[in-house]
Amino acid sequence: ESYLTVGQFPEHLQxxxxxxxxxxxxxxxxxxxxFDLILPQLFAFNASSNQFSGNIPLSVGELKHLxxxxxxxxxxxxxxxxxxxxxxPLWYLNLxxxxxxxxxxxxxxxxxxxHWLLLHNNHFVGEFPACLSNSLSLRLIDVSHxxxxxxxxxxxxxxxxxxxxxxxxxxxxxxxxxxxxxxMLQFLDFSNNRFSGNIPPCLHKSLVWKNKIQANSWVPIDFTTKGISRLYQGIPLTLMTGIDFSVNTLVGAIPQAIGELLKLHSLNLSNNHLTGHIPTSFKELNNLESLDLSHNNLTRHIPPEISQMSTLSKFCVAFNNLRGSIPSSTQFSTFSESDFEGNPELCGEPLQRKCSGNDDDDDGRKENPSEKAVEGVFDKPLIFYSFVFISYSLGFWGFIAPLYISTKWRRKYFATIDRWIEHLFYIKFFKLGT
Incomplete structure (x- = not known):
């Protein structure tokens, strides 16, 4: 065992x-x-936190009982x-x-x-190991950094x-x-990669995030929340849950179903290309301590319901396209100006930009569902151009067809044109004469 020993590996072992x-x-x-000759019966080998260098001997892979x-x-x-x-036969591998x-x-x-695979903080290359699909008992995968x-x-x-x-x-x-x-997912950290596409709306199926089932890992886990990397172990590990999709290229709206993850403590979706509005369903996240939505393309106002989330100690929506007034509450008064900056149409404390009546009206305006539906229809190019073509056709033939069919209307039309030409001629002649 550990006795703060200095020197090389002891080879004279039973x-x-x-x-x-x-x-x-x-x-x-x-x-x-x-290794296979020195310790052929080795079942568990722990040489962590030393200063060993060089390669891992090939003979380690020859130990049949390890x-x-x-x-x-x-x-x-x-x-x-x-x-x-x-x-x-490995059930624990930490390199x-x-x-x-x-x-x-x-x-x-x-x-x-x-059960446990920890390969983080190395220089591994290549693709994510697809062969892990055979390890159906896995409880932890950490290949970060x-x-x-x-x-x-x-x-x-x-x-x-x-x-x-x-x-x-x-x-x-x-x-x-x-x-x-x-x-059984408790921690999901896919941050600082190149993931694209939408956030799966079905993430709410996780029982841990919804019902807080007892965690099944006794291995310490490094997870970043509230902007600080923390090592969770022991009781704090069983109490913590988090999702981090930050610094990718995710698009689309934030799924409303995320509001069903009632036991979620940390959610970081910052530095993506997310659009749409902040879901009002977030008000149901009564255990959420950290919410970072900064550096996206979110629009509309900040839902007032979020300001009543008493557990929220970190909230950042900086650098979006949010508008209207920042909800006022005791909880929101603890956040800084930097948590809201980069939204030109956002106003109210802690920002220096004061709200006017127009800001409040704009922020509180309700969208008519029928108007929203019509807007959504005409946002589609095919339907829009079809509408333009039909309108043009109706207007054009609604004017030309009667002239073509009715001799009476045609005579009246051209007689009117003649009178206008004659009228303009006299005006022009009169001006030239004067």
């Missing part, structure tokens, strides 16, 4: 040893090459041994906070018993997954629809 924990020491140098590996917080480099993730390279897992990896590309398109419904963290990569494509069926 070959029957099944559990080895040398974490939180100051061991340095390389791990031994022949179920738990923690090499986090070292200086390890190179690839992950293929044998470590192929037909492996986070190193300088590992290459693809995070073998292309044909197979870890059916895997690497250089992963591609999409997350072939993901199974991981019914036990409680935390899915992929922030700080270059993953693109739409948010996977399988998220809607993962009913």
């Amino acid at each position: 070959s029957t040893l099944s559990t080895l924990d040398i974490s939180d020491n100051r061991f340095d140098g390389h791990l031994p090459l022949h 179920e738990k590996v923690d090499l986090s917080n070292n200086r390890l480099s190179g690839p992950v041994p293929v044998g470590l993730t192929q037909n492996s 986070s906070n190193n300088s590992l390279e290459g693809e995070p897992l073998a292309v044909n990896c197979n870890m059916p018993k895997l 690497n250089d992963l590309l591609g999409t997350i398109s072939s993901l199974s419904v991981l019914t036990q997954l409680g935390a899915f963290l992929v922030s700080g990569n270059q993953i693109s494509g739409h948010l996977p629809k399988e998220l809607c069926e993962m009913q």
Whole structure:
């Protein structure tokens, strides 16, 4: 176990040893090459928080009984041994906070018993490991802060997954629809990537976000809320839930159904291209502590109901296209000017721009549903141009057809034209004469 030991890895160990924990020491140098010969019966290996460097020995992947590996917080480099993730009995793998390279897992990896996978803060490249679809018992995936590309398109419904963290990569494509069926999700962090498309309206299906089922992960989780990265563990971990889709290129409206996530504590949708208005359903989020909608293209006013959310301690809608007066409440009085800046038509405290009567009228104006429906119809190009064509046709033929059919109307029309020409001629002649 840990005794703040200095030096290299101790190689003179009993070959029957099944559990080895040398974490939180100051061991340095390389791990031994022949793990399979030194410790063939090894079941659990924890060498985290040391100063080991070099590659992870290939022999680690040859240990047939190895179920738990923690090499986090070292200086390890190179690839992950293929044998470590192929037909492996592993249920816990933590290689986070190193300088590992290459693809995070073998292309044909197979870890059916895997519960916890922590690979964050490395230099992994390639696509998100599709082979994780075989690990149906997964409770935590953390591959954040690497250089992963591609999409997350072939993901199974991981019914036990409680935390899915992929922030700080270059993953693109739409948010996977399988998220809607993962009913144990507690933390979802897809921030700082290149995701596009709409926010799935079916996210409200998560039982944890709705009913706060007991979390099923005892592993500490790093999650950013209220602009601060926090490490949640123990009791605080069981109490916290959050969604972070910030810094992507998501479009469309914010789904009203998000208002059904009654146990959600943190929601960050900032720095996207979201449009539409702030859903009034947010008023139902009675446990929400942090709401960041800044740097989008949201319009209309801030729903007054949000100002009554007593748990809200962080609220930011800066740099949108919101208008009207900022709702006044004891809760909103705690927010700063920077939380509302960048909305030219927004007024009221804490902004310096004072509200006028026009601002209040504009803010409180109700849209007639029938007018809104008509607007929506004519926003469609095909219907709009069809309407223009029909109107032009009716106007043109409504005037020409009677002249063509009726001789009487035609004579009257041309007689009128002649009188006007004669009248204009006399006016012109009279002016020239004078």
